[in-house]
Amino acid sequence: MEEQNPEFAAMCLAPAFDSTVPLPAFPRPGDVFAAPEAEEFPGGKGLNVARWLAVRGRRAALGGLLGEGDAGAFAAEMERTGIADRMARVPGRVRRNELFAAPGGDFKVNRPSYPWLSAADAPGALALGRLAPDGAPPPRVAVLTGSMPKAVGKGFYAEAAKRFAALGAAVALDASGDALRLGLAARPAVVKPNRAEAEGVLGFSLAADGDVVRALRLLLDSAAAVVLSDGATGCWFATRGDAGSGPFVRFMPSPRVDAVDPTGAGDTMLAEFLHRRHPAGAPDPDPGAPVSEDAMRWAVAAGAAAATTRGATPPDPALVQALFAAAGPSRPSRGA
Ligand SMILES: Nc1ncnc2c1ncn2[C@@H]1O[C@H](COP(=O)(O)OP(=O)(O)OP(=O)(O)O)[C@@H](O)[C@H]1O
Numbered sequence: 001m002e003e004q005n006p007e008f009a010a011m012c013l014a015p016a017f018d019s020t021v022p023l024p025a026f027p028r029p030g031d032v033f034a035a036p037e038a039e040e041f042p043g044g045k046g047l048n049v050a051r052w053l054a055v056r057g058r059r060a061a062l063g064g065l066l067g068e069g070d071a072g073a074f075a076a077e078m079e080r081t082g083i084a085d086r087m088a089r090v091p092g093r094v095r096r097n098e099l100f101a102a103p104g105g106d107f108k109v110n111r112p113s114y115p116w117l118s119a120a121d122a123p124g125a126l127a128l129g130r131l132a133p134d135g136a137p138p139p140r141v142a143v144l145t146g147s148m149p150k151a152v153g154k155g156f157y158a159e160a161a162k163r164f165a166a167l168g169a170a171v172a173l174d175a176s177g178d179a180l181r182l183g184l185a186a187r188p189a190v191v192k193p194n195r196a197e198a199e200g201v202l203g204f205s206l207a208a209d210g211d212v213v214r215a216l217r218l219l220l221d222s223a224a225a226v227v228l229s230d231g232a233t234g235c236w237f238a239t240r241g242d243a244g245s246g247p248f249v250r251f252m253p254s255p256r257v258d259a260v261d262p263t264g265a266g267d268t269m270l271a272e273f274l275h276r277r278h279p280a281g282a283p284d285p286d287p288g289a290p291v292s293e294d295a296m297r298w299a300v301a302a303g304a305a306a307a308t309t310r311g312a313t314p315p316d317p318a319l320v321q322a323l324f325a326a327a328g329p330s331r332p333s334r335g336a
């Protein structure tokens, strides 16, 4: 069982305990609140992706870096959800990220992951060695997602993408800033920026539909498929298209929900997109093949449903199903 290859391998270099701290009022200088003990929920982008794939009944493995001090809680969560544990152990504890929920608005405090690691510890190589060991059967899809400790280096996703591609896996990249820019140079099969991340890497505003279409075409120079999410409005899907047909570009509006916390919406959406694009028991698509209308509807439905739960808590599949039924149709652009 252990040696059966995972269909999906997700990398989580910066796991976090997510907790929500309810506050009775929006804080002012000097305030002291007696907050209840916050419940800590194991999260981090790679874990969020693997967890949703596991909810969908897919074989998912999680790699990355796991602080020994919290290995028990994360291992238990992987066990509970049926995710194969391929995380490399590192000294210290997992970071804590807190969302403070106050009547006047929420705010977050995110901490750096494993700041005590140094480049000499080679944490990136350690994580890659565990998730893609020599001689092990490769996953169908490798998901490289989230931020990374300083000690890992921004070029890591490019290196990991090349390794997984050489093994025959389709690589999906969800990163920002330099990690995204450098990762794109390794030509992943899929890239999933949100609007701000795409603007950051391309250097121009995506306010107008024409600008988004230009951005999608530029991103298609690097990735065969682009999933460019735009929060509550919905998501763009672009692929290189079939030979002779030219690029495929569609916008799928998101179903409306009472959003509570958009954190993790993109992770759940990416996982659902990959689940639909690489169905169990069916061959993998050509990386540049157009995206089916149903796959786009499922993806925005999963993202919208995830926005109704706090932090990394996965949404209810029944809600995703209902939102799928309400989603669509896709159209050529965001504007009417
Ligand atoms: N408030 C919302 N209402 C409805 N749908 C939403 C909302 N927020 C997100 N979604 C859905 O989820 C998708 C992904 O959201 P978003 O663009 O915020 O991703 P993201 O910024 O990558 O999120 P994260 O990285 O925190 O997981 C959107 O394309 C949309 O379909």
Ligand SMILES: [Mg+2]
Residues within 6 Å of the ligand: 174, 194, 266, 267
């Ligand atoms: Mg995201």
